Amino acid sequence: MRVTKAIKKEQLRRLQEVYRDARPALHYTSPFTLLVATILSAQCTDERVNVVTARLFPRLDTPEKMVQLTQSELEGEIHDCGLFRSKAKHILAMSHMLIENYGGEVPEEFDELIKLPGVGRKTANVVRSVYWGYPGIAVDTHVFRVSNRLGLAKGSTPLEVEMGLQKVIPIKDWGHAHHWLIWHGRKICHARKPECEKCFLSDICPSSTVQHSKK
DNA sequence: AACTCGGGGCA
DNA sequence: TGCCCAGAGTT
Numbered sequence: 746m747r748v749t750k751a752i753k754k755e756q757l758r759r760l761q762e763v764y765r766d767a768r769p770a771l772h773y774t775s776p777f778t779l780l781v782a783t784i785l786s787a788q789c790t791d792e793r794v795n796v797v798t799a800r801l802f803p804r805l806d807t808p809e810k811m812v813q814l815t816q817s818e819l820e821g822e823i824h825d826c827g828l829f830r831s832k833a834k835h836i837l838a839m840s841h842m843l844i845e846n847y848g849g850e851v852p853e854e855f856d857e858l859i860k861l862p863g864v865g866r867k868t869a870n871v872v873r874s875v876y877w878g879y880p881g882i883a884v885d886t887h888v889f890r891v892s893n894r895l896g897l898a899k900g901s902t903p904l905e906v907e908m909g910l911q912k913v914i915p916i917k918d919w920g921h922a923h924h925w926l927i928w929h930g931r932k933i934c935h936a937r938k939p940e941c942e943k944c945f946l947s948d949i950c951p952s953s954t955v956q957h958s959k960k
Numbered sequence: 961a962a963c964t965c966g967g968g969g970c971a
Numbered sequence: 972t973g974c975c976c977a978g979a980g981t982t
Contacts, residue, residue, distance in 0.1 A: 771977075787978040827966045865979050885977045927977060936975065
């Protein structure tokens with residue numbers, strides 16, 4: 746199936762309709778806690794991240810409080826998230842940098858965010874688009890996979906998909922489309938066994954395994 | 961572009 | 972057991 750611009754628009758319309766009430770799955774109360782939760786979410790399910798942050802953020806929700814922990818203490822706090830050594834190192838270094846260079850606040854500029862240890866394009870775009878509503882699509886594994894399957898934005902690298910998505914998604918929806926695509930990837934368009942028979946986009950998805958009589 | 965970090969969930 | 976999970980840094 747050739748994916749026309751009209752089909753892409755229809756895909757987005759249906760995604761918006763079905764996931765209208767989709768909210769961020771990660772628990773956070775501020776830019777800093779969203780930043781930390783997003784770092785913890787790397788290669789880890791959001792359910793597990795929420796278990797860790799639920800007991801972490803009531804006590805440690807600012808850079809100033811975070812840097813009072815030692816490396817090994819923080820590793821113990823986030824152990825269940827996996828990749829805990831590098832994550833703990835990054836979170837501590839990031840907190841120190843926020844205090845020294847940004848007055849303890851999280852900068853809103855993309856170029857400043859990605860200077861922070863442990864923060865790449867994906868994490869920077871999450872904080873900007875989800876918390877502050879800035880333009881920018883965060884491309885994680887779900888967004889990458891679903892976008893490629895739908896033909897919404899094809900690319901061999903996350904950056905190519907990010908640029909492609911920004912051409913087809915209206916600016917006002919960039920923070921929301923991030924959630925539509927993630928929820929769709931979680932609920933239906935799984936990595937290993939996509940449930941195409943349950944998918945409300947199977948008739949206009951070039952990767953669908955469902956047979957359709959009409960083309 | 962490929963490799964590494966990493967414990968837990970699930971087939 | 973083997974593969975996967977809301978990635979980023981290094982080589």
